[in-house]
Amino acid sequence: MTTPLVLGVLAGAVLSGTSLLYATLGETIVERSGIVNLGLEGLLLIGASVGFSVTAATGNAWLGLAAAALAGGLANALFGWLVVTRMANQLASGLAMMFFGFGVSALVGAPYIGSVIVGLPKWRPAWLASLPWVESTTLFNYDLLTWVAIPAATFVWWALFRTRWGLGVRAVGESPAAAFAAGRNPAALQYQALCSGGVLAGVAGAHLSLSLTLTWAEYMTAGRGFIAIALVIFSKWHPLRAIVGALLFGGTEALQLQLQARGSEISPFLLEMAPYLLTLVVLLAWGGSRRLAAPASLGRTFYGSD
Amino acid sequence: MPESRLAATLRNSTALRSMLRYSAISLTALAVFAAILLLAGKNPLKAYVDTFSYTLANAYGFSELLVRMTPLLLTAVAVALPSRLGLINVGGEGQLYMGAWLASAGALLFPGAPRWALLPLVAVMGFLGGALFAALPGVLRAAKLVNETIATLLLNYIAPLIVSYSIFGPWRDPGSSAYPQSPVFPEAALLTSFFNTRIHAGLFLALAVLGAYWLLLEKTHWGVEMRAIGGNAEAAQRLGIPVAAWIVVALAIGGGIAGLAGMGEVMGVHGRLRQGLSPGYGFTGFLIAWLAGGRPLGILFMAFLFAIITSAGDTLQITQGLPYAVVNILLAVILFIVLARRPMRGASK
Numbered sequence: 001m002t003t004p005l006v007l008g009v010l011a012g013a014v015l016s017g018t019s020l021l022y023a024t025l026g027e028t029i030v031e032r033s034g035i036v037n038l039g040l041e042g043l044l045l046i047g048a049s050v051g052f053s054v055t056a057a058t059g060n061a062w063l064g065l066a067a068a069a070l071a072g073g074l075a076n077a078l079f080g081w082l083v084v085t086r087m088a089n090q091l092a093s094g095l096a097m098m099f100f101g102f103g104v105s106a107l108v109g110a111p112y113i114g115s116v117i118v119g120l121p122k123w124r125p126a127w128l129a130s131l132p133w134v135e136s137t138t139l140f141n142y143d144l145l146t147w148v149a150i151p152a153a154t155f156v157w158w159a160l161f162r163t164r165w166g167l168g169v170r171a172v173g174e175s176p177a178a179a180f181a182a183g184r185n186p187a188a189l190q191y192q193a194l195c196s197g198g199v200l201a202g203v204a205g206a207h208l209s210l211s212l213t214l215t216w217a218e219y220m221t222a223g224r225g226f227i228a229i230a231l232v233i234f235s236k237w238h239p240l241r242a243i244v245g246a247l248l249f250g251g252t253e254a255l256q257l258q259l260q261a262r263g264s265e266i267s268p269f270l271l272e273m274a275p276y277l278l279t280l281v282v283l284l285a286w287g288g289s290r291r292l293a294a295p296a297s298l299g300r301t302f303y304g305s306d
Numbered sequence: 307m308p309e310s311r312l313a314a315t316l317r318n319s320t321a322l323r324s325m326l327r328y329s330a331i332s333l334t335a336l337a338v339f340a341a342i343l344l345l346a347g348k349n350p351l352k353a354y355v356d357t358f359s360y361t362l363a364n365a366y367g368f369s370e371l372l373v374r375m376t377p378l379l380l381t382a383v384a385v386a387l388p389s390r391l392g393l394i395n396v397g398g399e400g401q402l403y404m405g406a407w408l409a410s411a412g413a414l415l416f417p418g419a420p421r422w423a424l425l426p427l428v429a430v431m432g433f434l435g436g437a438l439f440a441a442l443p444g445v446l447r448a449a450k451l452v453n454e455t456i457a458t459l460l461l462n463y464i465a466p467l468i469v470s471y472s473i474f475g476p477w478r479d480p481g482s483s484a485y486p487q488s489p490v491f492p493e494a495a496l497l498t499s500f501f502n503t504r505i506h507a508g509l510f511l512a513l514a515v516l517g518a519y520w521l522l523l524e525k526t527h528w529g530v531e532m533r534a535i536g537g538n539a540e541a542a543q544r545l546g547i548p549v550a551a552w553i554v555v556a557l558a559i560g561g562g563i564a565g566l567a568g569m570g571e572v573m574g575v576h577g578r579l580r581q582g583l584s585p586g587y588g589f590t591g592f593l594i595a596w597l598a599g600g601r602p603l604g605i606l607f608m609a610f611l612f613a614i615i616t617s618a619g620d621t622l623q624i625t626q627g628l629p630y631a632v633v634n635i636l637l638a639v640i641l642f643i644v645l646a647r648r649p650m651r652g653a654s655k
Binding site for chain 2: 078089092096097104110218222227270279284
């Protein structure tokens with residue numbers, strides 16, 4: 001009996017880890033440019049509600065996904081206007097974005113509560129399906145977003161560490177004044193980082209409603225945005241290490257769901273605490289020692305060089 | 307030409323000026339929110355008129371505003387007090403739930419206790435529930451292990467689960483099988499209500515806490531020490547102020563005050579422990595404290611204003627068929643306007 005549990009957890013870990021990974025990748029890009037967005041939770045909610053509503057209205061999940069990505073990018077552009085153009089406090093602006101996401105998602109999703117949608121199509125290559133143990137589980141039966149999750153992380157790594165653009169973004173995150181002196185435009189790079197991060201957050205939210213739950217419910221992201229912010233610290237602001245973190249947390253969530261489904265004696269409410277407690281433990285174990293890995297100007301406002 | 311006396315008075319009266327500023331911000335935010343409601347195909351004018359007539363135009367509506375203002379005053383002080391040290395407590399919501407939870411434990415454990423003993427007991431336990439829940443991020447922050455912002459945010463998700471666990475499990479009222487909630491608390495544990503309304507003793511407790519907060523800031527050397535830590539923690543440490551202890555104590559007291567808000571909700575409004583006892587009072591309290599700059603009078607004014615604004619959430623739900631959470635857009639727009647017009651110098655950490 002134990003092998004199916006392990007397989008079930010593994011399959012679930014990949015499914016629920018997918019949206020965490022996209023969210024973590026998005027926040028990694030943003031934080032590499034020196035900006036903390038505590039409003040990630042709000043972005044995920046916007047992505048989930050816009051994705052679901054557009055899918056329910058048009059019957060096309062791909063349109064829903066595109067709309068969610070666009071909405072995420074636009075929401076982060078608004079955040080950029082506050083923290084880059086208006087030089088507002090990043091933590092307070094992030095919390096404002098969180099409220100904004102709570103409200104906008106409730107407004108957008110309200111007409112479609114209870115709607116039935118056909119989510120993103122899932123498929124499993126025949127040669128994987130014929131493996132022993134796999135056939136009876138949902139393992140390897142994934143949608144496109146899950147299949148390209150690891151390539152996406154690799155692409156983000158390549159963009160940040162192997163391109164001139166990524167060098168610029170990281171330079172701004174370390175020292176906007178130095179990047180400015182080297183002829184780069186810190187504000188433009190931060191806006192670009194924010195918009196790409198927002199698109200990824202929108203995709204992360206859409207994956208929840210278009211693949212994982214196939215419903216919309218208020219506050220359905222249940223703190224995943226904050227978990228992803230912790231994962232950025234856990235992965236030392238590195239896109240490839242984020243894969244490990246996302247799988248670990250996806251696994252916790254999957255284990256909790258598997259235990260519930262198997263009629264565990266433990267109260268589901270206590271099991272649901274596991275991801276949040278694990279996040280605190282991870283921050284406790286790694287948060288202090290990893291501060292040196294953070295971009296040097298993270299959270300600081302750049303007032304121009306004089 | 308010399309300045310007229312009225313203009314000079316206006317310019318010099320900071321209270322009046324900040325009232326005018328708050329009002330201008332609120333009006334702008336209401337206009338933006340109206341535009342969003344229009345886009346959603348709703349009638350903003352009717353929503354605003356309904357909110358006004360439900361809250362300010364009659365005595366009962368006004369009393370409900372004061373009921374709503376009670377937890378907001380407390381959760382705002384819960385944020386403002388630690389913010390004097392530069393600490394960001396975004397965990398008011400979780401601390402409120404834990405206060406409600408532990409106060410309920412007190413009422414359920416000692417059902418036969420006399421009122422003179424039970425009432426102080428549930429109040430103390432409500433305070434302790436929030437205080438202990440906030441002390442954890444305080445200790446983590448004081449030991450420079452985990453940033454208190456992210457820790458308090460995460461704990462908000464744990465507290466309602468503890469409440470749900472209790473009312474679905476050990477504390478479930480066998481009499482109400484359809485709706486999970488605790489049994490009704492003994493009469494002796496309930497806060498007195500006044501004037502035939504739902505206004506309860508918690509309102510006066512909240513005002514007393516706000517007064518004590520003012521005294522602490524203005525009249526004690528503790529207020530000076532807190533300001534010193536908030537200004538420059540390292541220098542304060544060198545002056546012999548125990549910074550680490552202050553961090554834990556300030557967060558714990560703040561959490562305890564949010565816990566009192568939770569105690570007030572269960573003992574003054576609901577009379578039993580149930581799910582969803584706060585429609586985000588903890589988060590709204592954060593906004594109030596932040597917009598008021600932590601000043602006691604500002605908190606009083608903003609708590610009243612936000613009681614009206616969040617009532618609009620109920621109005622939207624009742625008359626326009628919109629979810630209560632939509633009112634968060636209005637809260638966000640207010641924050642956006644304040645943030646955009648008041649760039650803050652210096653590092654945001």
